[in-house]
Amino acid sequence: MSDEHRKAFVAESEEGITELNNALLALESDPNDAEAMDSIFRTAHTLKGNGAAMGYDSVSNLAHEMEDLLDEIRDGDIEITPDLMDLLFDGVDYLGAMVDDIADEGDTDLDASGIEADLRELIETGEIPGAGGDASDSGSTTSTDDTAETTADAASDTADDANDAGDADDSDDPDESSVDDGEADEEPAEDIELPEALAEVELDTGHAVFRATVGLGDSAMQGVDAIFVLQALDDAYDSFITDPDRETVEDGEFEETFDLYLIDSSQEAIQSGLSSLSKVESVTVTQITALVDEPMTASAAAEIGVTQSADDDDATDETEADDSETESQSTDESDESEDGDNESDDSGGRSTPNRSKKDGTNIASVRVDVDQLDELYSLVEQLVTSRIKLRREMEAAGMDSDNLDELDKITANLQNTAMDMRLIPLSKIVDTFPRLVRDVARETGKQVNFSVSGEDIELDRTILTEIRDPLIHILRNSVDHGIEPPEKREELGKSPTGSVSLTATRERDHVTIEVADDGGGLDPEMLKDKALEKGVKTENELELMDEQEIYELIFHPGFSTTEEVTDVSGRGVGMDVVHNTVKQLDGTVSVDSELGEGTVVRLRLPVTVAIVKVMFVEVGGTEYGIPVKNIAEVTRAKNISMTTGKEIIKHDDDIYPVLRLSDVLDEPSSVNGDGMLLRIRDEKRKVALHCDQVIDQEEVVVKPLEGVLSGIPGLSGTAVLGDGDVVAVLDVVTL
Structure with missing residues (x-):
């Protein structure tokens, strides 16, 4: 078995397990949901077949037992109960653990015989082992005929899926074997006139004349941009022709696009070369003569095979029609294409009427190892x-x-x-959260409706990986600490079922993720008492804090409002991890709450990481970086005034305290004059930073601080400059 096949199996199985979890949740919510039942049955069936085809018998056997049980449930022979759902979820967890082993080790030795026996006993007796009750309406068992039929199905599925897992490059299809990628260059298009200036130009063997229609987009200096393009072509080609003429093109006197006539051996080479030029926004390349087998003039080449056959026209029409149908299909759906191969074979090698000549070669997407x-x-x-x-x-x-x-x-x-x-997409991690919320609610005796929106919003893989655990902490807290028990909610006049939601929205280069619940909310007085009890704050400090700052006490390490330690939460860990993780990702986290109404935890995160525009400043002869996105204005430090013994500046009737970087960073200021002021954006921090001078600004790679260096106030990371110097990048919020 190849490593690529194993990775494909793992990726597909992980998606299947997520689908199983969510479909089981839907079925638990509505036992009459036929669509959910079909989805569960279909996914278990696929896992069984794929596991058998790949030789992972433990996966296949467990999925087989689950499929048999689901068949009984679908037929109405076994009733859906909470205990039954727990057993099915346990089965999914075992499948997930096996797939994790296969991903890490290449195989799994996890023993699932216990859960398989429980599933089989339920199928045969209608009773859940250890539950002490009857889970079926009729107590019927699976007959010998049923078992034989299931075994036959499994054998058939194994054979089918083994074909799916085979070499996708095997080209026995008569249609596919007749298609050569190079033929697209050899078939010139119809009714394209060859410029007179090219008529007597001699083409070398394997070359043809091509026309490239070039667009420069919305250019303020169309002629200048065109000159850059033509200069690049001067270096690449001995000669070429423009339409309109070169002087007109260089003067920018053309409508949106201009044409180039080039002699080359490949349409793709021209397309790639022109597309790589930064001035070029669009390129359309058309072949106007045949690729010649021996040297001849362009006019002679134009007479060879200029007209396409009627069959080719039909094929082109079919390709265009089929492309519109196949663009949205995953390239992994190889079973459909194999069915098409069989149809072709049955017809004695003839193409099926609706078959595209591109089938098997038009790969829309690929899987790339992270x-x-x-x-x-x-x-x-x-x-x-x-x-x-x-x-x-x-x-x-x-x-x-x-x-x-x-x-x-x-x-x-x-x-x-x-x-x-x-x-x-955020769905990559969020799709597992409904199961998490369900399990925590069941553990704590709560009733919870969980909803997600904005799961299609995309984030950098690193950010998505790092933010998963913090979101899990927040969701656990929302259910365990936030949502009240059903009986208490009814006493308060609320619905016995609480609501928890996760909402993601994007604004330019940042994504905001909100986790909200309609539970009891945070009690500011209780938070103050806990802060005093744990020595986190003094009474005087608490008196000076506003309500928002009091809510944010929950991010202090070891701070917990719960009186009882449970398996779910209450050990004072989690929310400090949330705060630190988000901060390391250059994000922010905040809390809003209303006693008796609920709580909202809001995370604001950058979409991407690492490469940012930084302004470099000098303080005492040392260079530091400040992200440009945090800076509102850069001015000479001429209008600094004093009030109550502190330096300030005024801007638009607002007052900004001045923070001298030489004092904060313990650097001896080398400035003789006024120096420079960088006024920070109000939403970040209302302050003006003083430095000796501003050097320049550039895009650099910023590495976050790790290990013992992480979390240092005032520093967000380091940037390595071209000369090898390492420059500290300042965090203006905690400076």
Whole structure:
């Protein structure tokens, strides 16, 4: 078994287990939900077949027992009860643990015989082992015929899924074997006129004439941008023709696009080359002569195979029709394409009427190992650092180059592409939360409705991975501490069933995640008492705190409002982890609450990490960085005044205290004059930072502080500059 097949099995199984959990939750909520039952049965059936095909018998056997039980439930022979659902959820947990083992070790030795025996006993007796009750209406058992039929089904499924797990590159399909990717270049399009200037130009073997229609987008200097494009082509081609003529193009006197006529051996090479130019927004490349087998003039090449056959036209129509149907389908749905192969074989090698010539070759997406993504991102970070180093060296030498500007734009596009590749929808972790809330509610005797919105919003993989555990802590607290027991809620005039919601919204480069409950809320007086009891704050400090600051006491390590320690929560761990994790990700966390009405915990996180624009300042001869997104204004420090012994500045009738970085960072100020002031954005912190001078601003790779260095007030990370210097990046909020 190849490593790729194992990874594909693990990925598909993990998705299936999440689907099982959520479908079981839907069935538990509504035992008559036929759609949920079908989804559960279908997913268990797939897990069984895939496990058998891959040789993971323990996965297949457990999924088989679950499928048999679900068949009894679907037929109405066994009643859905809380104990029954617990048993099914236990089975899903075992499957999940097995898949985790396979992902980590390549196989699993987890013994699931106990849960399998419990499932089989329930099927045969209608009673849940240890529950002491009858879970069935009729107490019927699975007959020998049923078992034989199930075994036959399993054998059939195994054979089918083994085919699915086979080599996807096996090209026995007559349709596919007749398609050659290179033929697209050999079939020139119809009715395209060859420019007279190219008629007598001789084409080398394997070359053709191509027309590229180039668009520069919304350009303020269309002619200048066009010059950059044509200069790049001068380096790549001995000659080419423009339409309109070159002078007109360089003057920018064309409507949105202009045409290029190029001699090359590959349409893809032209497309790729032109698309890589930062000035170019759109490119359409069309072949206008045949690829020649021997040297000849362009006009002679244009007479070869200019007209496509009627069959080719039909195939093109079919391809266009089929593309619209297949774009939304996953490339993993290989069983459908294999069915198509069988139909083709039955027809004696003839193409089926609706079959696209692209079937099997038009791959819409690929699975990439996360380690490869991380490696790519690391290389992009190194490229950014090298670009900064190159620019600094050229500036020091008094040199300037348009090529360096071009490199800046290409690098920026590469950064954006690499970042986008790392973005993963929030659903990747949120889809497991309904099961979590269900289990905590059942453990604590609560009744809870849980809802999620905004799960399609995407975040960087690192952020998503790091934020999973904090969200779990918050959700556990919402159910355990927030939602009251059903009887108490009824006494308070509330519905016995509480509500917990997780909502995600995106605003520019940040995502806000809110976890809200309609429980008892936080009691400020109780929080004060606990703070005094634990020595977290003094009475004088508490008197000066506003309500928001009092709520945020829950983020103090070891701070808990619960009187009883349970398996769910109450040990004073969790919310401090939330605060520290979010802070390390350059995010913020806040709490709003109303006694008796509920609580909202709000996390604000960046969409991506690492590469940010930083303004570099000098303090006492040392360089520091401040994220540009935090800075509202940079001015000369001329209008500093004193009030109550402290330095301030005024801006738009607002007062901002002045924080001298030389004092905060214990650096001897080297400024003789006024220095510079950086007024920070109000939403971050109402303060103006004083430094000796502002050096410049650039995009850099910022590494968060780790280990014993993490959590140091005033520091958010470090940036490595092109010359190898490491510069501290300041956190303006905690400075």
